[in-house]
Amino acid sequence: MVSVRDDTRGRIPFALLGVLLLVSSLTLAPTFVSEPAPSETAVERALNQATAETQVAVRDGVSTAGRQAAANPVVTPADTPTGRVLNGSTAFRDSLRIRAYLRVADRLERVTGRSGDVTVTASLPTVSNASDLRAAKRRVSVERAGPNETAMRATVENIVLTVRRNGAVVSTRRVSPTVVVPNQALMLHDQVSTYQTRLNNGLDKPGLSQRMTARLYPMAWARGYAQYGGAGVENVVANRHVSLATNGALLGVQRSTFGRSDPAGRRALTEATAMTGIEDVVRGSRGSAVSSDVLDQADYKPVSETPPRPKSTASPSPGDSMTIGVNETADTAFRSVTEPSALNETLEDAYTVEVALEVDEHRLGGGPPGKPASPGSEWTLVADRTTTSVEAVGNASGGVATPDGWHRLETFSRTVERQYTRTAVWQNGSVRRRTTVSSTARYRVTVAVVGRHHGRSVAPNRSIRTAHDASASPLNGSNLADVEPKAMDRLVGHAGGRDETAERVVDDSLGRTEATVTADRPPELHEWVYRDLMALREPIRNTTVTVERGRVGTFETNPPRELRERVAQRRADLAAVPDTYDSTAQKARAAARLTYLNAVLTELDRQASVRDSNRKRVDAQLTERTEGSLRALRKGLTARETRVPRSRPVPVGPAGPVRTRVDTQTPYLTLAELNESRYRALDGSEHPLVARNANVFTVPYGDAADAVVGGAFEGGDRVRLATAANALAAANETLEDESSATLASERDALQREVEAANEELTTTLWLAVSQHTEAEQGESKAIVTEALSPWDTPAARALALTNGSAQERVAHVAGARLNLTRVERDRLRLTLFSVDTPATRPTLESTNGTASAVRSVAKDELSKALANAGEQKVQQFAKKRLGTDKLPAGLPLAPPVTPWYATANIWWVTVKGEYARFAVSASHGPPREPGARTTYARDGHNVTLDVDDDGSTERLGTADRVSFSADTGVVVVVPPKPRGVGDKGGTAVEESSGWPHAGT
Template sequence: MVAVRDDTRGRVPFALLGVLLLVSSLTLAPTFVSEPAPSETTVERALNQAMAETQVAVRDGVSTAGRQAAANPVVTPADTPAGRVLNDSTAFRDSLRIRAYLRVADRLERVSGRSGDVTVTANLPAVSNASDLRAAKHRVSVERAGPNETAMRATVENVVLTVRRNGAVVSTRRVSPTVVVPTQALMLHDQVSTYQTRLNNGLDKPGLSRRMTARLYPMAWARGYAQYSGAGIENVVANRHVSLAANGALLGVQRSTFGRSDPAGRRALTEATAMTGIEDLIRGSQGTAYSTEVLDQAQYKPVSETPPRPKSTASPNPSDSMTVGVNETADTAFRSVTEPSALNETLEDAYTVEVALETDKHRLGGGPPGTPPSPGTEWTLVRERTTSSVEAVKNASGRVATPDDWHTLETFSRTVERQYTRTAIWQNGSVRERTTTSSTARYRVTVAVVGRHHGRSPAPNRSIRTAHDASASPLDGSNFADVEPKALDTLVGNAGGRDSVAERVVDNSLSRTEATVTADRPPELRNWVYRDLMSLRASVRNTTVSVERGRVGTFETNPPQELRKRVEQRRATLAAVPDTYDSAAQKARVAARLTYLNAVLTELDEQATARGDNRERVATQLSERTEGSLRSLRKGLTARETPVPRPRPVPVGPAGPVRTRVDTQTPYLTLAELDESRYRALDGSEHPLVARNANVFTVPYGDAADAVVGGAFESGDRVRLATAANTLAAANETLEAESNATLASERDALQREVAAANREMTTTLWLAVSQHTEAEQDESKAIVTEAMSPWETSAARALALTNGSAQERVARVAGARLNLTRVERDRLRLQLLSVDTPATRPTRGSTNGTASAVRSVAKNELSSALASAGEQKAQQFAKKRLGTDRLPAGLPLAPPVTPWYATANIWWVTVEGEYARFAVSASHGPPGEPGAQTTYARDGHNVTLDVDDDGTDERLGTADRVSFRADTGVVVVVPPKPRGVGDKGGNAVEDSSGWPDAGS
């Protein structure tokens, strides 16, 4: 349809009325006011003609208003009299209603119906102020209509038709025409509003954040694992990757909202993808074979509006499982339970039994005497006293019941006599007299010494079939054969002997009837149990669980807790408690096994608690250093797998498919600064897209990671020897490729500190060898010197000392040279692995200084390669092996005091963007206007309109630009190696130029 200017006065040919009436609907609400018409036929004929022209005027005015409102949409009302007529929440619809009113009112001025001397005119009240404008707005209603709501229905209320005869008013009629026009103004406004909503949706709703997350994850994991594998990748996630992911996600949201995306944007994305791949090749590969693999994994080649999925299996996916084992926790618990005092206590408890005296006293005859006789009738009893003495007079035979779960060790009986003497004191006046009488009671006393194998041992109470068989122990020991004499000595001998015990039973003076005694243990018991525990340790060490990699990094799962559950499930199998013990030694073995398993469970409990504490610390670091949270990070992990909405199907309108076309400026929102010389829609110099990319756990060392692990990872002004060693290795590698005086000086200083730490560590090792073996100091030094010979450089030696390789080799060399038994060698190995002193930690300042120098050299070389801008130069640089890849980064899960099962890192990304102009066009083809289209465009300009016909435009509002802000987090988890994963360029936060102000 050809746009009609507001001041057009041409009349619509009546020849079109028939066609137009066929495709329009008209609702008339007539109200008659006035005098009777002299000729109804003439009036009605004129009215019908006027109503037909009114219908055409309304239709034409609404169509024109729709196109004009779409071309200049009011998104935010202005603070002007005219702007305040618009509601904030319905600004566009209100501006459309006002435009429709004014356009229809203008066209109604040309409506005229005539029949003879009768004329009919149509009009709407004029607008002269804001109050009139508000009333005008309320006279018009608009809504989406037609098939798939691609058209627009509008009703204009109370159009006044005035009937005149010879110029005199004879009647008026009010009508409210309703028309349906094929204008997509409302449809496009709703779609663009939906688009902007989706751009600003958080991770819990479909939109830009989710799609950007889905694009960043495969790039971050591919690059993170490539870096972990040794590729010279300085930044795992750089802002160039963020820009690429954001623009791809923007096109994806366009396609899901409008059915198609900006073709210029797709072409620009293809070019940006290629350029990003080239830049990544220059900035961080170690050869063309690797770089091709990385580009493939990072999905640089395919340009798609749907989030990519990794095609290569070279690097894991966040949903893939990783295996976490008990590993070194088995050794930690083992050391605690096999310390000489601890293991001796466990074995002693297993050989300790409870013993007790069970007694039976039976009176054979006699008893206490009666009251002595009175001296006479006048005497009064003042008081009396009975004394007694007991004496075992001969052996006897008897029995006593043994309590359940106890067994009898020894039984003896005695006949015991108790002699009574009863004395009475009598008084008669002032005279007192004493009389006495005597008697004897005889008792049979039976005493049983009983025992049971309960004691204090953690081993379950079971019968021991050969408990007191001295020849039945697998170690040629005495089992519990010596418990009986020890029990007799403790309970009977210490009470004075058998006769004395029997006598004390009679006079109720036997105070001690229970005790514990410990049997003698075979000399080989300790080593025998130790070897058994070594076998158990191997089984426990190999206990594993599978956990999802991404969930480990977001702290949604607790591997130590899962391991504890698994060990608890295997506890019965691992303990191997028999129904009946074959010997006391077997009970001791079970006791040691259970003690060890309890120690493992306790250690895993502590690690699970530490994991929970670390989760809170990570959350704190995340909130302090970024605007993210663990909760949002978890949403992002879930969002990357959320099904992407399908593209909106092409809707079909009254005249066929309604196809949309997106046209944006700039089609690719770049992080670079642009001006109007590139795109006319720009307002001076602008940054279409700005980004902030924060890597939480990066160098310098001891920063965020130290705050999480509470000093176990890095402590004070010192770093772990492994951290310093990797930094030193990075410096050595860089100096092999590029000579640099500053780096050499920093490297030399760090090398001196690492060498000193190595000497301290090796001294501690040979002292441990001397202490825990029979080797003299010279021999111990020779053992350590031989063991350390494979590692020649300070960096290599330090790494061997920190990863346990050196300690394992020292134990092997010592075992061979000193002819150590298997048990002795294992004890020595555990002692050596536990060595760690503050003196073995180099300073943080020297470590960071060397790392900074390494990065500086690498960046200078990079700048030179980029300046050359040639493929050959880029390839040459890619083949150089600079040492930045060796610099450690990331958060160890967990720190070295417990098994280190993974290293994680977090990137929190925020982008803000703005289209200088965002336009969407919809084609439609009604019978009278084939090929017409409606264009909805937002460019931030003011929207004005002459609402009172005074020749001056009033400001209604602004056609706000389409803008957005999106946040997301990415976590990458790699296996435990000192180099870890993370950005190693020295800047934890990468802000793009223009941050945080996108657009004009």
């Protein structure tokens, strides 16, 4: 559809123009008698013809300009007079407007309308400098139009139509045609801009990072769990996997942006997937080392551009749940509350009650005497003093009120006389005389010894039904029956006895009226309560919470804190405190249970604080070793779960569906170096893709992981015995198949350190047996020797000593040989597990040296296997593995002083890439070329244009290449085992060739 918007400024109406032309013709008639006057119809015909041709010229010029601008898009303006005409934020649209102006101006030169001697021409001002070019740009506007905005609308303002008669200008008209052309230049430019934006979006927006994350997670978890299960996986996430995930993600973003992806890229991805699978079989070999025969025999299927979704439940995903229990924390708290002095204090508090004296004093008669008589009228009183004495003179009967919540233990009454003697001193001159008077007051004093079952115990203060019934205790003990005599002794005996206590009441000298008294405890009480706590320990151990595996690895959840909340919720049920105690022993049982539960809650609190501290340390390690953070890692985990649309619907234009086609060079952005002999668009030697892949907690445990667990180890030059033992086991397995003097030497040095650590631990074990049983030292050594006999190699014994199996067997053997009771065996077991010896940590240097030597031998043997170029040989070697799978890696969560419930590892990946040429074409070309396509291509070349028609071109800008930088983090969490999960190839940071510069 074409419309013409006439500019009516200063315009003369056709009727008036006709009149003027007629008048001027008549005026000039004497001069031009032989020529007929022009008619109004001739002018209109000429103008109509010129207007129609102008519309065609504008349409043709805009279409041509759109194709040319798309073929050579200006993304960044040049720093030239011509380039500065373009606005930096709208460089492509400005360049399109300039091209449209110049193309239309060129075509207008051929526009002519003629009728008789009247001619009409069309024109735009010529461009001779930058100022003219800026004015020209302002005359043209472009925008997307049509259904789904697949076409382009353009308006060229103020085209001048000049009317001439016999060469003389008689009038002008200005028109501003608007045309809509089926050209997708603007659509393609916007789509490519959107594509590049999505490639550079962070993890919080849809794009490359999110799709790359979605592809890496299932790959990393599948390989991580395969490694954990013992498969020959050297590097869980290698750069070859990063390259594969990146290219798959790039195709996915293409599909979601353009509706289609590069078919050559899809084919290349399929081939790369097959090659990566072969490389994974041989654990890290270079693709060039794999023979073409092996590749041809590979059985692979085409890959999808969307993130793969695991069909098997064999390997968990980050969103799967894992169950974490209190487990060994119950033992840690149990040790603290059942240690003899601690348990004794708890039970003593339960048998401790409050006692007090309640008294009633009633005067029966008598009282203080009056003033003694004066010796005479001349005597003056100079002193007056009264002395008293009290004496219990007999028993009495009486009562005293008992306060609420208290009960009477003993009551007695006495009659007490208080003797008064009042002496007056009189003076007459220098003579003094005394006069005396005496009297007696009689009192009835009742004293009650009362008590209540309050004390220091954590058990609630509730009544004890049989508190003072000695026969009612379940342990045949005294219950609280001995509290009464003890209270009498503490309060009454301390005051001098019953008579003196009554006397003290009268003379107000009774000092201590309150005290606490601890009753005798049955001999069986300790073991009875211990057995009860053992029964309680099991449900506490089995208290669990369910958390997502991925969120455990990103420290988004705090399992110890969640466990604490769960135990706190169950505290009342687990304590099982009755409304009324049947006996004091039952109160002691409740006190021990509550003390134990409080200890569990306190220990879980401590572990939660440690995890918070570890979270900060992990974040610091990520920042120090990568460009990542836990916050970004959590974004990646969320992005993995975000459902990204597979594709964009195909837009429908005026002539039907507008299908795009993507054509890239290189279609697969490889980490290898390429040159123009492979792809013409390349500029010399280039790296289309570069990657940096950092594994934070690498083998062996003793670098970043030690920095996280912090105060668990003194110094950074030591590793856990379990770590050293696994490295030693890997060396032994490797030396069984291959000889290596270097490895043997490193192995021997590490073995000596492991043996020394084993000896230190063995000594602490038999000392614990000797100290906590009746066994002599010789018998204790024999028990430990027998218990450790199944583990006859240093590595195996070290692992048994560190994973608890050795301690379990020592407790079992000691129990059998010493006839230990169930309680005694349990106490010994817990004591054995509490052994902590700083001297049992081998050096990091020996552990690292052995691990490096194992890897070196394995790689040498791999090279030999590949040199034979046989798939069967490669497969046999992959199964043999030479012990490298036993090397430990990862961050334990969270030993050594808390239960180890998982091992985590983190990979932070950064990729940078650049297409040498990125082209997108749409299915509608100009109307005169059926089936033609509009192609938008960016290849980094300069864009030039002859704007002033002087025969030389001026530089407008550059068609910047499509480039990107994206990063993501992946966390893998596996169950607790010494081998853990992580890259075991010996390189914590894998940087591809050319890093960090991609492209030219």
